[in-house]
Amino acid sequence: MTGALMQAEDLHMRFGGVTAVSGVSLTLERGEIRCIIGPNGAGKSTLFNMLAGTQRPISGSIRFEDRDLIGLPLHKFAALGIARKFQVPSLFSTMSVYDNLVVARPAGGGSEDEAIHVGGMLETLGLTGDAGVAAAELPHGQKQWLEIGMALMSRPKLLLLDEPTAGMTSDETHRTVDLIAGLREAMTIVVIEHDMNFVRALACPTTVMHQGRVIASGPFSDIERDHTVRDVYLGRQ
Amino acid sequence: MDGTGLSLGRGRNAALSNPWVLLTVGLVGIAAAYPSWTDAYSLSVIRDALIFALLALSLDYLWGKAGILSFGHAAFFGIGAYSMAIFGPKIDSANAALVGLLAGMGIAGAVALVIGYFLIFGGVRGAYLTIVTLAISLVAQHIAIGWSQVTGGDSGLIGAPPPGIEIFGFSYVMLDPVHQYYLILAVTAIALLAIWFACSGHYGRVLAAIQDNELRARTLGYNTSLHLLIVFVVSAMLAAVAGGLYDITSGYVAPDLIGLFMSTEIIVWVAVGGRGTLIGPIIGAFVVIRLQQEVSSVSYKLWPMFIGAFFVAMVFLFPNGLLPLLRRIPRIVASRLQRARKAE
């Protein structure tokens, strides 16, 4: 560990009169997997969008490897090593699975290198047989995987995953856990999740949000026992 | 989606078995041989059609490859044509046409750059962008009619320099209409090949990705606004080249070349041929111009009516264009036959 990869401090965000995120700070160490949980409307997605650069906070700072991210054009995030997966699968639906992966690496690269790289990724995702299929025609779970694969194509330092298992069968969820757990150490990962079984299986440091604030943070086993957290969130399960 | 059929396991050899490539090679061959059996008038008709095909190609690069529908391409065409007619005759050298062409490209490119920068970097996309391009055509036509000291007003301008070049004491002027025809064929073919080649690799994939899901492309690290702006400017400059060539060969420009109806016709050429296919719009231009002559010979008022009905029919019946529909006929027939055989 060579210090924090990303440091967000005192982030605030409002939509109209509604406060979505209020005074949230978050430090991500290199190589850690962090889960962010919380009930609907807790501000998870807003926080996530601010970290990923799709929304600009009203105030606060986000530093990534000592670089200020606020106001940086969205397309520059990828070059710094920040990749994201959207909540609703966001693919190039008219393009083939293969092309989706190739285009996910802006550097381009030589064709031979490209084929090996893409081939390896297809295998990792279990999509080798579907390389020529249009992304729109994939089943939902595989769309989610493809999008994770696209995020991985640039070998990011920070991977942001917004509900990667949404709409997956429990079998698919298990495989996703394996996929993400396998990336531990290789990169820092932030996961927003609703599925408690998924978070439990990852057994990672967890941050709980409620009404735009962080109410608890720590290992998932502690979080699970925390009374406040149980009241606002887990109790409602 | 883009009908070129290029996808997995591509290689440049695959291109040779691509029906569109074979079609292109065949068509260029026919066009190259055409002057040997035809008269001067027919040659001038085909020559104009080739220029319009180049114009259609410029729009297809923008609309088909980058997804920006423009009602402003007649304006850029007009800028090219008027620049040639205004600047060309002022230059007393074999380079006159070259100067006129560069002036047209420069002005069209500058207009596209300024308007495109503000709009595209302002986040304006889709329908909004289309509306502004519509306004470009209207304003351009008003200027062409209104600024009569320079543009000749309603009657337009007559006169254009012949294509030529003068460099290091070497001078060549192309006066023979057949040579001019070959020049235009060459420019069109080169433009087609250049765009096709560029778009068949990674660049084409990037444009397709931007067209499909721009936010996603941006989060993957593509400066999508810059890409779109470049396509917009290049496409406008190519339209200006077509305009300059038109003035060179036909010898006049008039405001109806620059207006909204002309823009509409360009869209029809691309739409008939199938947007994004590059060769399709070129064929589309030929087919539609031929059809226009037939329809207009009955009544010139019928043609706009025809175009209007075409648009309505198109969005419901053949959203991907008429020619790609024709291409599917063999497949449809085959599957019908198969079904019939199974039924027996």
Place this chain on the structure above:
Amino acid sequence: METIVPLVLNALTLISIFMIVGLGLAIIFGLMNVINLAHGEFVTIGAFTLSFVQAMGGNYWMALLLAPFVGAAVGFALERLIVQHLYTRPMATILATWGVSLMIQQVLQIVFGSGPQQASGPIEGSVEFLGTSYPAYRLLLISFAAAIIAGVVFIFRKTRFGLDLRAVIQNRDMAEAQGINTRRVYTIAFCGAAAIAAIAGVLIAPLTKVIALMGASYLAPSFFVVIVGGAGSIAGVAAGSAVVGGLETVLNYQVPVTVSQAVVLVAAVVIVRFKPRGLIPA
């Protein structure tokens, strides 16, 4: 004072015209995300209604009453036959409505000929107004436009339909979940937009050349109005009209019309760069 008053009144005339033409466009764009390139033809239809009624021996007021119904009927047909089927395809809507626009132009040319039609206002001459003499009909046009806008504001703010309309503009899915029949709202709004544009046509006709192709000259400025002002709100249309109409009028005193149009185009484009959702977004 002698030059300012006519300048302001000229600006107000143009702003009024842009507002009533742009209003319908903005509502259906904000509401349905539909760009109706045939909107200019509703203006043409209104103007032709006036010519036709007067040619048949009727008067201006009869045409003013009749025109919204003619406009709404054509609007109804357009919405039901074409636009309704293309809500999810904005580009297809643009092409199809453009096609309809061309067809309406040609039908009018074939039926009425391509020459200018006769149309006259209900009052002639000028009146003394704030120390200058100004054409009476223009003052009438400005007041009619103000009345129409007041009426639309009233419908928006005070009626059940207006509430539905605002709800759908804000959030279509939510409105549908609340049991609002969005389809019906769309159809009524589309017909309403067409009716207002047709009234605008009647109002404009005595001041301009009534020809089948006149719609195009109102289409682009009213789109500028919507783009500059912001779609989906009456305040946005007012702001857009004030900027576009005001700028064009002022410029017309200084530079040739062609230059002023180009300047308005550039101004609109620059405003869009810094206010992508318009001056007053919905």
